[in-house]
Amino acid sequence: MERSAAGSGAGEPEQQALFGWADTEPERPARGSFRDSPAARRMLDVREVYAEPAALDSPRGQQIMARLPGVRVVEVPRHWGIPSLHGNGGNVERWVRVKTETLVLGVKQRLVTRPNGRSADWIAPGPSNGCAMSCAYCYVPRRKGYANPITLFTNIEAIVAHVRRHVRAQGPKPEPNQCDPHAWVYDVGENGDCSVDALVCDNTADLVAAFRGLPTAKASFATKFVNPDLLALDPQGRTRVRFSVMPPDDARLLDIRTSPVPERIAAAADFLDAGYEVHFNLSPVVLRPGWERDWAELLVHLDDVLPARVKEQAAAEVIMLTHNQALHEVNLGWHPRAEEVLWQPDIQETKRSQNGALNVRYALEVKQQALIRLRRLLAEHAPWLRIRYAF
Numbered sequence: 001m002e003r004s005a006a007g008s009g010a011g012e013p014e015q016q017a018l019f020g021w022a023d024t025e026p027e028r029p030a031r032g033s034f035r036d037s038p039a040a041r042r043m044l045d046v047r048e049v050y051a052e053p054a055a056l057d058s059p060r061g062q063q064i065m066a067r068l069p070g071v072r073v074v075e076v077p078r079h080w081g082i083p084s085l086h087g088n089g090g091n092v093e094r095w096v097r098v099k100t101e102t103l104v105l106g107v108k109q110r111l112v113t114r115p116n117g118r119s120a121d122w123i124a125p126g127p128s129n130g131c132a133m134s135c136a137y138c139y140v141p142r143r144k145g146y147a148n149p150i151t152l153f154t155n156i157e158a159i160v161a162h163v164r165r166h167v168r169a170q171g172p173k174p175e176p177n178q179c180d181p182h183a184w185v186y187d188v189g190e191n192g193d194c195s196v197d198a199l200v201c202d203n204t205a206d207l208v209a210a211f212r213g214l215p216t217a218k219a220s221f222a223t224k225f226v227n228p229d230l231l232a233l234d235p236q237g238r239t240r241v242r243f244s245v246m247p248p249d250d251a252r253l254l255d256i257r258t259s260p261v262p263e264r265i266a267a268a269a270d271f272l273d274a275g276y277e278v279h280f281n282l283s284p285v286v287l288r289p290g291w292e293r294d295w296a297e298l299l300v301h302l303d304d305v306l307p308a309r310v311k312e313q314a315a316a317e318v319i320m321l322t323h324n325q326a327l328h329e330v331n332l333g334w335h336p337r338a339e340e341v342l343w344q345p346d347i348q349e350t351k352r353s354q355n356g357a358l359n360v361r362y363a364l365e366v367k368q369q370a371l372i373r374l375r376r377l378l379a380e381h382a383p384w385l386r387i388r389y390a391f
């Protein structure tokens with residue numbers, strides 16, 4: 001059943017429970033079959049594909065289309081700027097429908113690996129752009145707008161070959177850093193969610209397989225979606241999955257269409273046992289009345305439910321909310337209640353980015369004080385959770 005993201009009585013979107021909460025038994029089909037389950041189709045039920053001809057002709061494009069029999073295909077000259085798919089016009093019901101039912105296939109033209117140094121050493125060229133979820137603070141739609149369905153890049157062989165060459169050119173990592181003590185870490189999911197992409201495409205599987213054979217490197221991606229099919233990919237420790245967590249009250253308001261936070265946490269041990277390194281993104285940290293109490297509760301929950309083997313290898317990134325004036329204005333049109341917590345000019349400052357966008361972040365003093373308090377909460381409730389970096 002597709003629940004309207006604007007359908008909770010007061011006309012406000014709420015997190016769509018894809019699997020049910022922790023006190024209910026989550027849907028767990030046999031391995032390898034989750035993508036065909038009703039839960040998967042609530043996230044992605046592709047009815048139409050917009051595709052560049054070269055993408056359609058590629059082996060990956062043909063494989064994707066073979067799994068979508070009868071789906072309407074519209075050929076487009078390029079995957080950017082497709083009228084009716086991209087932009088901010090329309091309300092969230094339309095966006096959710098586009099994100100659920102539409103897929104774009106394209107060829108990634110520019111394969112560039114960029115240095116990062118915070119979450120990862122490098123940002124690899126992503127296998128996709130766009131997302132089926134609709135988090136209110138998300139920066140991924142910054143170029144395509146909120147009605148941006150997933151674009152899958154079908155030249156995955158070229159992406160993998162590029163990454164392999166880049167890894168080999170680095171040689172062994174000379175010294176430990178905050179990203180990893182031994183391996184060069186490559187973020188492979190900067191502009192989407194690899195777990196959702198894997199519902200319709202093997203790009204995520206191909207990247208996991210590639211890093212399995214790269215002993216000096218490690219793939220890394222953040223996710224807000226639990227896709228049990230990833231458990232079968234045998235990463236052999238060379239892929240780090242970072243489950244993003246925040247207090248469930250914040251997630252219900254802000255993380256539209258994602259897996260519920262307790263489910264993401266409950267999946268950690270399964271992913272570790274399947275061969276992933278499992279980290280957590282404490283993100284975004286949204287400052288609002290009661291935030292410390294709710295983060296404390298979340299950390300207590302992590303401490304209560306995670307087994308020792310997860311805790312022993314876990315680390316976390318802490319990412320304070322950053323926002324954007326244009327996004328604020330878009331959100332006022334469909335989800336004003338989110339803006340009550342995201343937009344707080346009294347404690348935020350603006351900064352114009354290189355591309356001219358007016359970004360918003362907590363004022364330095366406010367942020368520093370909040371990080372001190374969050375570190376105290378971690379020391380008290382989850383002392384095993386090492387902070388890799390706080391931003």
Ligand code: SF4
Pocket residue numbers: 130131132133134135137138139140191192193223224258
């Ligand atoms: S899951 Fe990630 S990429 Fe998708 S909407 Fe949320 S923040 Fe954006």
